Amino acid sequence: MPSLSEAFRGHPVYLHQKHHDFNSLQELPDSYAWTQPDDDDHRLTNYPSNNKTKTVVPIIDLNDPNAPNLIGHACKTWGVFQVVNHGIPTSLFSDIQRASLALFSLPLHQKLKAARSPDGVSGYGRARISSFFPKLMWSECFTILDSPLDLFLKLWPQDYAKYCDIVVEYEAAMKKLAAKLMCLMLASLGIPKEDIKWAGPKGEFNGACAALHWNSYPSCPDPDRAMGLAAHTDSTLLTILHQNNVNGLQVLKEGEGWVAVPPLPGGLVINVGDLLHILSNGLYPSVLHRVRVNRTRQRFSVAYLYGPPTNVQISPQVKLVGPTRPVLYRSVTWNEYLGTKAKLFNKALSAVRLSSSINGLFDVNEDKSNDFQVG
Numbered sequence: 312m313p314s315l316s317e318a319f320r321g322h323p324v325y326l327h328q329k330h331h332d333f334n335s336l337q338e339l340p341d342s343y344a345w346t347q348p349d350d351d352d353h354r355l356t357n358y359p360s361n362n363k364t365k366t367v368v369p370i371i372d373l374n375d376p377n378a379p380n381l382i383g384h385a386c387k388t389w390g391v392f393q394v395v396n397h398g399i400p401t402s403l404f405s406d407i408q409r410a411s412l413a414l415f416s417l418p419l420h421q422k423l424k425a426a427r428s429p430d431g432v433s434g435y436g437r438a439r440i441s442s443f444f445p446k447l448m449w450s451e452c453f454t455i456l457d458s459p460l461d462l463f464l465k466l467w468p469q470d471y472a473k474y475c476d477i478v479v480e481y482e483a484a485m486k487k488l489a490a491k492l493m494c495l496m497l498a499s500l501g502i503p504k505e506d507i508k509w510a511g512p513k514g515e516f517n518g519a520c521a522a523l524h525w526n527s528y529p530s531c532p533d534p535d536r537a538m539g540l541a542a543h544t545d546s547t548l549l550t551i552l553h554q555n556n557v558n559g560l561q562v563l564k565e566g567e568g569w570v571a572v573p574p575l576p577g578g579l580v581i582n583v584g585d586l587l588h589i590l591s592n593g594l595y596p597s598v599l600h601r602v603r604v605n606r607t608r609q610r611f612s613v614a615y616l617y618g619p620p621t622n623v624q625i626s627p628q629v630k631l632v633g634p635t636r637p638v639l640y641r642s643v644t645w646n647e648y649l650g651t652k653a654k655l656f657n658k659a660l661s662a663v664r665l666s667s668s669i670n671g672l673f674d675v676n677e678d679k680s681n682d683f684q685v686g
């Protein structure tokens with residue numbers, strides 16, 4: 312089975328090579344300006360702002376006996392929810408946040424020692440999706456696939472071991488939680504875990520692949536014209552996101568527009584990704600999300616991007632197909648899908664949709680994701 316890193320080697324993404332030290336920028340350079348200065352405040356979206364409505368992303372207590380139903384409803388209607396009582400100690404969040412702060416606070420020349428190569432995924436750099444946009448995003452990121460050891464040795468020749476320990480512990484906790492969430496999501500779809508061969512006899516999902524992706528969004532001199540991370544869906548089955556206590560994450564909700572996902576102390580954000588969208592035959596749509604920045608506070612987030620073994624075929628479950636609901640997607644491996652995403656970005660889901668080629672149907676997120684103005 313190809314590893315996740317190998318899956319990417321065939322799909323290089325060429326990004327702007329110049330990196331900026333955000334702290335040294337007193338004004339927003341034109342290369343980061345997504346809107347013109349005389350545009351009104353809401354030019355970054357044509358959707359109504361949700362200031363007047365009180366729509367909130369569901370918060371689900373994993374100890375609630377009704378959790379499977381609540382999760383099912385949240386996946387169907389939002390594609391995102393927050394979880395509490397997930398069993399992960401808060402000390403682990405403090406540790407990963409400390410590591411994140413230590414990493415992004417390093418001088419740029421030090422971070423660049425662990426820079427991602429054009430045909431790689433691991434390491435320091437800009438968001439991979441940057442190549443699809445004419446403007447730069449006000450963020451930096453660091454991706455870990457496999458072991459963090461080689462990268463951390465470059466960043467912290469003395470202190471690497473303590474940060475490696477934190478990552479190993481955090482990934483183990485995330486892997487366990489992701490398997491639990493998979494079981495709950497499958498139960499909510501009425502799919503026995505025995506139907507998913509790689510789930511294993513007890514639903515441990517041992518063969519799962521994952522990436523740990525750290526984001527930093529420095530405070531920004533002109534936040535209304537900048538974009539932290541452009542609208543996208545994750546290619547995963549699910550993503551588990553930890554955010555520090557700084558706002559910025561927004562999700563697109565049908566009929567509502569962009570809705571903020573406020574940080575919840577001790578909570579975790581769970582996104583439905585494209586592969587769960589496919590596996591559920593479109594019943595659980597992947598959520599389009601983005602990150603806005605602010606003038607005074609630096610935002611950090613750590614995303615655990617979780618998927619199947621890279622060579623396992625993911626297809627709509629037969630139990631979710633019937634006379635009134637035809638099979639909507641062809642089967643794909645994560646490896647293949649990541650390649651499609653690297654080429655087509657937010658059109659990737661439509662590209663594997665069976666009926667799109669027949670009757671011109673497109674996926675919900677495709678046309679909305681380009682909803683920004685570039686100055």
Ligand SMILES: C=C1C[C@]23C[C@@]1(O)CC[C@H]2[C@@]12CCC[C@@](C)(C(=O)O1)[C@H]2[C@@H]3C(=O)O
Nearest residue numbers: 432438439440454522524543545546547616
């Ligand atoms: C497994 C992965 C999913 C991801 C690409 C990656 O190798 C690690 C980074 C992930 C991420 C995070 C930000 C948004 C995103 C679209 C991107 O460019 O990098 C996702 C990728 C994805 O889900 O397709």
Ligand SMILES: O=C(O)CCC(=O)C(=O)O
Nearest residue numbers: 524526554560602612614
């Ligand atoms: O920073 C965030 O809140 C979102 C990050 C994200 O969407 C991602 O890493 O895929």
Ligand SMILES: [Fe+2]
Nearest residue numbers: 543544545600
């Ligand atoms: Fe994301």
